[in-house]
Amino acid sequence: MRIGELAALLGVSTRTVRYYHHQGVLPEPPRLANGYREYGMRDAIALARVRRLVSLGLSLDEARDVIADDRSRELPEILVEIDADLARQEQEIRERRRRLAEVLQRAEAGTLGPDVTASPDLLAFLQTVDLPASKAAAWDRELLVLMDSMAAAPDQENAFAMFEMLAADPEVTARGHEFYRRLDELADAELDDPRIAPLAEMLAEYSVRHMPAGAVPDGTDWVEAVEPFLDGLAPAQAEVVRRTVTLLAEASRLSGG
Amino acid sequence: MRIGELAALLGVSTRTVRYYHHQGVLPEPPRLANGYREYGMRDAIALARVRRLVSLGLSLDEARDVIADDRSRELPEILVEIDADLARQEQEIRERRRRLAEVLQRAEAGTLGPDVTASPDLLAFLQTVDLPASKAAAWDRELLVLMDSMAAAPDQENAFAMFEMLAADPEVTARGHEFYRRLDELADAELDDPRIAPLAEMLAEYSVRHMPAGAVPDGTDWVEAVEPFLDGLAPAQAEVVRRTVTLLAEASRLSGG
DNA sequence: TAAGACGTTGACGTCACGTCAAGGTCAAGC
DNA sequence: GCTTGACCTTGACGTGACGTCAACGTCTTA
Numbered sequence: 070m071r072i073g074e075l076a077a078l079l080g081v082s083t084r085t086v087r088y089y090h091h092q093g094v095l096p097e098p099p100r101l102a103n104g105y106r107e108y109g110m111r112d113a114i115a116l117a118r119v120r121r122l123v124s125l126g127l128s129l130d131e132a133r134d135v136i137a138d139d140r141s142r143e144l145p146e147i148l149v150e151i152d153a154d155l156a157r158q159e160q161e162i163r164e165r166r167r168r169l170a171e172v173l174q175r176a177e178a179g180t181l182g183p184d185v186t187a188s189p190d191l192l193a194f195l196q197t198v199d200l201p202a203s204k205a206a207a208w209d210r211e212l213l214v215l216m217d218s219m220a221a222a223p224d225q226e227n228a229f230a231m232f233e234m235l236a237a238d239p240e241v242t243a244r245g246h247e248f249y250r251r252l253d254e255l256a257d258a259e260l261d262d263p264r265i266a267p268l269a270e271m272l273a274e275y276s277v278r279h280m281p282a283g284a285v286p287d288g289t290d291w292v293e294a295v296e297p298f299l300d301g302l303a304p305a306q307a308e309v310v311r312r313t314v315t316l317l318a319e320a321s322r323l324s325g326g
Numbered sequence: 327m328r329i330g331e332l333a334a335l336l337g338v339s340t341r342t343v344r345y346y347h348h349q350g351v352l353p354e355p356p357r358l359a360n361g362y363r364e365y366g367m368r369d370a371i372a373l374a375r376v377r378r379l380v381s382l383g384l385s386l387d388e389a390r391d392v393i394a395d396d397r398s399r400e401l402p403e404i405l406v407e408i409d410a411d412l413a414r415q416e417q418e419i420r421e422r423r424r425r426l427a428e429v430l431q432r433a434e435a436g437t438l439g440p441d442v443t444a445s446p447d448l449l450a451f452l453q454t455v456d457l458p459a460s461k462a463a464a465w466d467r468e469l470l471v472l473m474d475s476m477a478a479a480p481d482q483e484n485a486f487a488m489f490e491m492l493a494a495d496p497e498v499t500a501r502g503h504e505f506y507r508r509l510d511e512l513a514d515a516e517l518d519d520p521r522i523a524p525l526a527e528m529l530a531e532y533s534v535r536h537m538p539a540g541a542v543p544d545g546t547d548w549v550e551a552v553e554p555f556l557d558g559l560a561p562a563q564a565e566v567v568r569r570t571v572t573l574l575a576e577a578s579r580l581s582g583g
Numbered sequence: 584t585a586a587g588a589c590g591t592t593g594a595c596g597t598c599a600c601g602t603c604a605a606g607g608t609c610a611a612g613c
Numbered sequence: 614g615c616t617t618g619a620c621c622t623t624g625a626c627g628t629g630a631c632g633t634c635a636a637c638g639t640c641t642t643a
Contacts, residue, residue, distance in 0.1 A: 070554035073620065083621090088600060103608055105621055109557035125429065126422060129599075145433040152426050155419050162416050165383060169409050172382065176402040297327035300366035330589065340590085345631060360639060362590055386630075 070108040079116055086116065094119055094133040126151040205252035208301045248272065258305035265305055269312035276313070277320045291318050327365040336373050343373065351376055351390040383408040462509035465558045505529065515562035522562055526569035533570070534577045549575060 076083045089095035095115055098108050115136075122132040127147065135144055251268050258264065295314050299307040333340045346352035352372055355365050372393075379389040384404060392401055508525050515521065552571050556564040 071621075074554070082601080084600065084602085087623095092599090103621080105608085108554065110555040111557065113554070123599095124422070125426060145430060148426055148430055148433070152423060152430070155423050155426070159416060159419050159423075162412050162419070165381070166409060166412050166416075169382060169405055169412070173402060173405055173409070176405070297331070297365065297370070298367040300368065328590075339632080341631065341633085344592095349630090360590080362639085380630095 070113070072106050072108070075108045075113060075116065078113060079120060081116075081120065089116070089119060089129070092129050092133065094129050094136065126155065204256065205249045205302070205306060208306075252306055252309065255305040255309065256303045258303070260304055260308055262305050265308050265312065269309050269316060272309070272313045273316035273320065276317055327370070329363050329365070332365045332370060332373065335370060336377060338373075338377065346373070346376060346386070349386050349390065351386050351393065383412065461513065462506045462559070462563060465563075509563055509566065512562040512566065513560045515560070517561055517565055519562050522565050522569065526566050526573060529566070529570045530573035530577065533574055 070078070072083045072086055076086050086095065090097050095112070098106050098112050101107050118136060119129075119132055122135060123129065125148065127135065131147055135147070248268075248271075251264070255262060255264060255268075292311065292314050295310060299310060302310065327335070329340045329343055333343050343352065347354050352369070355363050355369050358364050375393060376386075376389055379392060380386065382405065384392065388404055392404070505525075505528075508521070512519060512521060512525075549568065549571050552567060556567060559567065
């Protein structure tokens with residue numbers, strides 16, 4: 070047999086056979102005078118074994134080990150490992166299909182906008198609060214969408230929990246109109262505007278009252294951490310947020326220490 | 327924000343962020359005087375969208391298209407496609423786990439030898455016929471294992487169906503001992519041994535009687551096709567097989583034409 | 584001023600092959 | 614004898630989504 074016949078026999082490509090030679094998982098057969106590889110039944114059987122092992126999920130390295138020395142004791146361990154890996158993959162696929170189904174459902178309902186990345190919970194929440202006329206509300210909304218995505222990242226659930234609590238609490242959102250209105254009024258204000266300080270105090274006071282203990286992890290400079298997210302706000306509005314965070318950090322230090 | 331902060335915020339590596347820039351799926355932010363990239367909330371949100379789309383199964387190319395122009399109409403199609411792909415993968419994984427479970431069951435029963443690649447059906451069959459003392463039987467067994475693997479390849483079910491019928495038929499296997507004994511006796515015989523012709527005729531006659539119509543596809547030179555598989559047999563034994571196949575081919579031509 | 588933690592670009596490695604290039608070999612038809 | 618076309622050879626590059634390393638610049642802190 071030449072390489073094409075062998076490959077056709079087992080339904081693989083000639084490239085695959087040569088690759089297996091190169092990887093040492095299939096021994097090189099003798100050559101004819103013209104340099105062609107000449108295969109026999111043993112080679113076909115060897116190739117069949119490789120394909121079977123590979124189709125079971127072994128890598129070529131593992132297949133080579135299993136074939137090389139007859140470690141049939143090790144094979145079950147490998148297979149158990151592969152099965153566990155497959156089980157994990159199956160779970161992952163199920164989870165992804167579940168999320169896909171959610172998104173598709175929203176697509177059919179026509180409620181699929183640029184917020185495709187937000188979770189259903191967050192979208193439901195946004196519908197209860199949204200104030201389209203407010204630019205400060207738009208900023209808040211973007212921040213919430215971002216936080217929602219961050220929550221999907223590992224070990225990030227507690228990050229910015231302070232903001233989450235602030236925004237999600239019913240009593241706070243009930244007064245959302247007022248907060249947003251007063252923030253919007255500062256769109257063109259100077260940094261020394263007298264309305265900044267009282268608004269920050271008001272926001273901080275509300276937050277402190279509704280913030281559960283331990284919601285703010287220590288060891289992070291929140292005043293600095295919030296800085297990158299202020300680029301969508303006017304200077305005076307950003308100053309309100311900075312002062313609010315500063316007040317909250319102080320309150321947290323007093324109650325915590 | 328610098329790149330490390332942004333990456334940590336969303337739980338990815340800095341390499342990933344730079345790769346997204348390189349692929350055009352995430353816009354490059356402005357640089358500071360020292361060349362460092364400077365990120366803001368918009369970038370974090372953009373990255374979050376990319377991660378969300380990617381985690382749904384989109385490739386970076388697809389994510390770039392979805393983000394670039396607001397083709398939210400196309401998105402559902404992509405998602406449906408991805409879901410179908412995931413469903414297919416899920417089926418594949420289930421099938422592989424089923425086969426893995428079979429192999430593992432045999433491993434626990436301790437019946438896992440070098441024939442790990444054979445199917446359960448074939449193993450059951452082999453146990454009813456196996457003649458360990460016979461070298462011809464060993465050759466036959468190897469050929470059967472090979473054919474079994476070939477049956478797993480696409481569009482190969484009918485290949486060598488002739489041999490399969492020959493070996494699997496109860497009446498034939500019932501006389502297996504005799505066939506194998508007479509083949510073994512030819513281990514050291516010359517090519518002109520008088521026992522060759524009658525054995526070939528006997529095998530061919532049995533085969534022809536049990537071969538279902540259409541089992542042998544046309545257009546293949548079976549006398550040549552069997553050649554690569556004779557390398558484990560003695561010359562006289564190989565000659566028996568050659569003559570048997572020749573006789574079968576003639577019979578097939580006579581009945582088929 | 585030195586260390587250490589960050590940032591930059593660029594290149595190579597991963598895995599199991601697919602694909603192309605640039606030839607050599609062989610059987611069949613003219 | 615010549616061409617055609619199917620097969621074979623080796624070698625190199627591409628795939629996707631990054632990881633890893635090299636060689637270097639920058640910033641903060643002791």
